[in-house]
Amino acid sequence: MKILHLTDLHIGAKANDTPDMRKRIDFLIRKLTIDRHSVPHLADISPTDLPVVITGDLVDRGIDVGAFSLAKEIFITPLRNEGYPLFLVPGNHDYGTGSAANRTTEAEFHKVFKDEVFARESNNYPVLRWVNDVALIGLNSMEEEVDDDDDGDARGRLGGNQLNLLKSILSRPNVKNATKRVVYLHHHPFFKGFIKKHWMALDDTKELQEILKNQQIDLLLFGHKHEGKTWHGQIGIAKVYDGGTSTGHKNNLSPHRLIDLKTDQPEFDIDLNLLADYQGNRA
């Protein structure tokens, strides 16, 4: 099975950050839908067999009226109509402004994207979903950050409750016996080692690493820093990808990785480079 990793789209971004965001989204969607037969490596895969994991910052400002319905209309619905199974978790920008999160925006996000986040599972994180016998575990790195009164930063916090549930999910026999285990979240778990108080850090990254190591996780996906780097081999996980920003928000062009779960060797994964021939309004 293969997975397509997209992240940090920042749909609705301000014109002075990414003036042509709408064009970029439309181009990307075209490549994944009506033009997909002409995209090398994508052409021979049926969308129904290709889970798309979207690791947060779907929108630029969740707090803005209409931000979620726009993302749904121009991005989520076309992918869903094409048949791709969608796996979404929230990022800091989905919960407010990017630096200030609030409960109202959080609730709205989950109302609009319930199907993409939870599918038919319970409305709780971690989300455990299955594609055939592959277990996909989605974490909400904003879960406790939203109650942080020290706003004005882009940090994340999973919280003890979610971490305990993650531990118990990973110990379930069906998860242990899964063909592969995939974990996905928004915040960067290997952010410059263990800098706890950096304005973009995940507060409880050390605790997360303790839980994930030695659990035979096959693939770890995240976004947030817009760097698109790889962290293979960290805490014993063969493939670790920071997806960057799939729309090239603020001109940080990033890979669109097609990840092959059949192998633990990252060199077989492919950058679809979907914006390669984009002729839009690049600064």
Ligand SMILES: [Fe+2]
């Ligand atoms: Fe982002």
Ligand SMILES: [Fe+2]
């Ligand atoms: Fe982020």
